[in-house]
Amino acid sequence: MSRGHRKSGVPDPAAFPTRPYDLVKEFTIALVAVALLTVALASAFSSPDVKPVTLASWSRADGADFTATAVAELGGTSGTAEYGPPYNHTPDAAQKIGPVGLQDAAGVRIPVDTAKDFVLRPLTDAPEPPAVKAALAAWAAAPASRRQAWTKAYSDALAKSPGGDPAKVVGGDYGPVPVLTTHLLGLARSGALDGELQAEGKFYQTDYTRPLLFLSDGSYLESLARAEHLGGDQWGMMNETGNFPGQAWLWLYTFWYQIDPFKSSGNADALIWGLMALLSLCLMLVPFIPGVRSIPRWTRVHRLIWRSYHRERRARESGD
Numbered sequence: 301m302s303r304g305h306r307k308s309g310v311p312d313p314a315a316f317p318t319r320p321y322d323l324v325k326e327f328t329i330a331l332v333a334v335a336l337l338t339v340a341l342a343s344a345f346s347s348p349d350v351k352p353v354t355l356a357s358w359s360r361a362d363g364a365d366f367t368a369t370a371v372a373e374l375g376g377t378s379g380t381a382e383y384g385p386p387y388n389h390t391p392d393a394a395q396k397i398g399p400v401g402l403q404d405a406a407g408v409r410i411p412v413d414t415a416k417d418f419v420l421r422p423l424t425d426a427p428e429p430p431a432v433k434a435a436l437a438a439w440a441a442a443p444a445s446r447r448q449a450w451t452k453a454y455s456d457a458l459a460k461s462p463g464g465d466p467a468k469v470v471g472g473d474y475g476p477v478p479v480l481t482t483h484l485l486g487l488a489r490s491g492a493l494d495g496e497l498q499a500e501g502k503f504y505q506t507d508y509t510r511p512l513l514f515l516s517d518g519s520y521l522e523s524l525a526r527a528e529h530l531g532g533d534q535w536g537m538m539n540e541t542g543n544f545p546g547q548a549w550l551w552l553y554t555f556w557y558q559i560d561p562f563k564s565s566g567n568a569d570a571l572i573w574g575l576m577a578l579l580s581l582c583l584m585l586v587p588f589i590p591g592v593r594s595i596p597r598w599t600r601v602h603r604l605i606w607r608s609y610h611r612e613r614r615a616r617e618s619g620d
Contacts, residue, residue, distance in 0.1 A: 317612060350528070353521055355497070355511055359488035362520045364464035366488060369518035370481045371458065373414040375451030378517040380414050387412040387513070395570035402570050410509060418514050419484055422496040432483050435476030442475065450475035532557060552576070 351357070359366040372378040384393030385403040387410055394403035420439070423432055439447065454474040461468040466482065487493045497510040515521045525531055556562045556572045565571060587593050596602065603610055 317616075350524075353515060353524060354491075355488045355493045355514060356491040358515060358518065358520050359485055359493075362518075363485055363489075364458070364466065365518045365520045367466050367481050367485055368455065368458050368464055369514070370419055370484050371451055371455045371477060372517060373418040373514065374420075374477065374480065375448060375455065376415060377451070377455075378414055380412060380513045380517050386410050395567045397567070397570050397574045402573070412510065412513065414513075414517075417510055418497065419480060422487060422493055423480060423484060425496060426487055426492060428483060431479055435479040438476040439480065446475070449473075450477045454478060454481075533563065552579075 355366075369378065373381065376382075380387060382390050382393060384390040385406055385408050387408065389408060394401045396402065420436065424436060442450075450473070453472055454469070454477045457469045457472055457474070458464050458466065461470070466478065466485075469478070484493070487496070494511055495505070497514065498505040498507060522531065526534065553572065553576055556575060557568060562568045562572055582589070
C-alpha cells in the first residue's frame with residue numbers, strides 16, 4: 301500500500317504534513333495591514349467629495365451660461381435637442397456600427413422635447429406674473445419659423461454682449477424669448493426648476509435624466525469636469541454617488557476614447573461599446589478558446605503559487 305492512502309483508495313488525512321496556524325493572529329495582521337493601506341491610498345488617490353451640481357447652483361454661479369443654454373433648448377439647437385434616440389427623432393443623428401444603427405434600433409424610449417420640457421412647461425406650471433403668461437401665449441401662437449428667428453437672433457445677441465450678460469444685450473426683435481429665459485433663470489435660482497424637471501407624479505423623485513441633460517447642454521458642467529480631469533479627452537474618473545470608491549474599473553472603457561480612430565470618430569460611443577462587448581465575450585469564453593485556455597498550464601504559475609508545497613513534497617520523496 302502506498303504511503304498516504306488507505307486500502308479503499310481514499311487519502312489518509314493523517315499522512316499529510318500539518319503546521320500550527322493562529323487564525324486570530326493572521327486575521328488581525330491582515331485587517332490592520334489592509335486598513336492602513338486603504339487609508340494611505342485613499343488619502344493619495346481618493347475621489348474628491350465635491351458638492352452636487354444642480355440647476356440652482358449652476359444658475360447662481362453662471363447665469364449667462366444658463367440663459368444661453370435655455371435659449372438653445374427653446375430653439376431646439378442644443379445637444380439634447382439634436383441627439384436623436386432615445387430622446388427624439390432627429391434625422392441622421394444616431395451613431396452606428398457599420399450599417400447597424402444601434403440608437404435607431406432602440407428607438408425613442410425617453411421622449412424629451414427640450415423647449416416644452418425644459419422651458420415652457422416649468423414656466424406654465426409655476427405661478428408667474430401676467431408678463432410671463434403673455435410671453436407663453438405669444439410663443440404658442442407664433443409659427444415654427446418665427447420661433448426659430450427669435451431664438452437665433454437672441455442667441456447671437458447674447459454671444460456678442462459683454463460676458464454673455466442678458467442685461468447688456470442690445471435691442472432687437474427677440475419676441476418673448478427674453479421674458480421667458482429671464483423668468484426661467486429666476487425659477488432656477490429659487491431651486492424650483494430642479495423639482496419641476498424631476499416631477500413624475502410619484503412620491504419619490506429619483507429620475508434625474510432631464511436635469512442632467514439640461515446641465516450637460518451648457519458649458520458650466522463641462523468646466524467643472526475638466527477642472528477635475530474628467531473631460532472626454534482626459535483620464536480622470538470619479539464616483540460621487542455617496543462615499544464610495546472611484547470607478548477604477550472604468551479605466552479600460554475610457555482608455556479607448558483617448559486614441560484613434562475612436563477619439564476622432566462621430567461614432568465613438570457605438571464603436572467602443574461594440575469593442576467592449578467583444579472583449580467581454582472573449583473573457584467569458586477563455587475556458588473554451590484553444591491555446592488561450594492552456595496558458596496557465598504552459599506558464600506553470602500554479603507551481604509558483606504552491607512552491608512551498610512542492611518543495612516539501614520533493615523533500616519527502618527524496619527522504620523516502
